[in-house]
Amino acid sequence: MFFRSVAVLLFSSLIFGATPATFPALSYSTYLRDHFTPNGIAVDVSGNIYLAGNVIVDSATAQTTILVLKLNPQASDFMYTRFVGGSVNDNVNAIAVDAAGNAYIAGVTNSPDFPVTGGSTLGTAPVSPNERSFVAKLDPNGELAFSTFLGGSTNSIAQAVAVNASGQVLVSGLSIDMGFPSTPGVYSVTNTEFAPYLIELDPTGTKLIFSATGIGGNALAFDSSGNMYMAGSTGSLTYPTTAGTYQPDFPVFETCLPPCQGTFQGANQYVTKLDPTGTKMIFSTAVSGTGNTMNRGLAVDAAGNVYLTGIAGAGYPYTVPATIGPSGPALDVLAFPALPFLTKLDPLGQKLIYSVPVGGTGVALDADGNAYAGGLLGVLYPYDMDAMLPVLANIPSGCVSAGGTYAAEVDGTGNVLGSQFIWGSLKLSAVALRNSTLWLAGSAGVNIPFTPGAVMSPNLIPSQAPGAYLGAANFAAAQPPAGTPEIGCVLDAANFAPAGPIVPYQLLTIMGSGLGPATPVSAADNSTTTLGGVNVDFGSLQAPLLYVSSDQINVAVPMVDEGPSDSTFQVAVNGVSSAPIEYPVTPANPEVFIVPGTFQFNLQLFNSVALNADGSANSSANPAPLGSVVTVFVNGIAPDPQNVFGPAQLSTGNGWSIVNVSQATPFVTELQLRVPATNTNFLCQTPNASACIASFGISDAVPYVLPVSQAQTVSGLSFGGSVWVQP
16 A cells, blocks of 8 residues: 555656657767866868867866867867966857868956967956957967957957958957057947957958957858948947938837846847948847847848847847737846847848747858757746747647757748757857758756767766757758657656666656557556567666656666666667667766645755655645654665665755665665754744745765676765655
């Protein structure tokens, strides 16, 4: 009877509805390197991939330096690894690559000894905490061809870089102080404090072609005629615009920073086009709504059409229905809920050809006029997916709510042609296109999908700090045959979060389409490996199946080794296999089973699946008395068949104690916890509440091992949950 109660609680929390899903091919996906945050990505004419970002070199002080990586076209090997920086903090914000494979990076440094090359007098070295813009060029082998400060002795930050066919380099950013230098004949402002700037250099990086102030942006582009484009966001109402354009006047509205004790003019997006000399403003226009609009990408096609992407608040000029809430917030807060946008503007800057709620991070174009953009799901966009992005409407709801990102393709009239969802803790920074493959770069945890054969950081563990993500979505890949199972996401079955490194006997929930029979089937035991025509194989090992349906599988990881042969798995339905996914293997990845829909924002925790001492389900209506014993259930603690350490040894504090640790099933660890005798750390809604939320935290006391020839150990992992108690 007790086991039946446990099973009902666990398996009812594991099964929920989902809709069918279809996806283009995720051809590459990996956690590339620890403590590295890519801010820019580029692809050269040979298909080589370049990443530029910041890497932490001193964890105690969080000091950063710049790292530039070049990978071969398959991203299977590094062609060079180059660190650029000095003795303080250095940060890169953008990268561009020319036809010869030279890489250009731009950013900001606090280092007085930042490496610069001779022959340039465009800026002086900073004395920390002062900061200087810089631009540098690396040759195809990663050697420093030139490097120079910008902006004289004025504090500034370079945000974007571009290079044209002649090798001239365009840099833009933000002047922090007065006195940023400008040259005659170009647009300039007297007060450069927090004003944008735009600089063009000759191919040697020593000669200033022009320096303009008051114009610039966080995204740059050249067209085939050498015209220059810049896009950004500004809270200024005096950024220059030209008459007859789409939006010559910036919308006026108030915004604030939480907790919103004062307001100020919100951020508007703009795009500006200059002639090749930089002396003539061809057009400049706002493209904004009545809420904050943040630009995060710019591209220009062969006809001169301009493409913008980013995120926007209320009133953004979409050409299709797209609503933020019922009518938009009265005050657009900078920490605002937002929709993404991908906007196409005509070559004269006068007309919106389309504006659709797609993308948000980076935009790239192919020769056919299709646009590709990356976007974020599940965090900023808590809206109806059908209305926001129809092509993603078939993604299982459990995948979307767990979080992730996507890559989308949009044709010349604004129709979404396809998209690829990528689950996990992934924040995109930039995208780059090669043929029909969109490469994506950003920061990620280790709970992402890994494609077999991809380069990855070694010895990944659940508590890994965020590191570099590199992925690729192939929009020209052949569609899988009908009946092929499609994996939408893989979740930890305890808390429905994207799964990280896997543990032998860990329970996983696989969401997707075509995963099994139309009528769900549950296993009668813990050793069934074929169920409803479904198998899940980890290399040569068959996984125990607990539940299968067309859109969801609950499966236990078999006794996988740490080698890649057993950590690559596929779903097979009636002999037809899905695309393979690889996961790193770890000795322990503990998570407490939670009750869906019970998230406590003040604790940032869900209520745990728990039984009171009498075996009844713990809830707000049935809290546990002080000092009593409650039972919770944990996923991701590997068994120890070799009995190296014996049963799991866990510890807790803050008045809680562990009474017993045992196995509820071969896959689920049962913890009996004694509730504290006092309620000093409980969260009660009112002083006379009949039930309070009590949170607990658990740490492992000894390492766990994998049953392999060279045992890998992990210790110090912590996890927690919350239960209802009677004060």
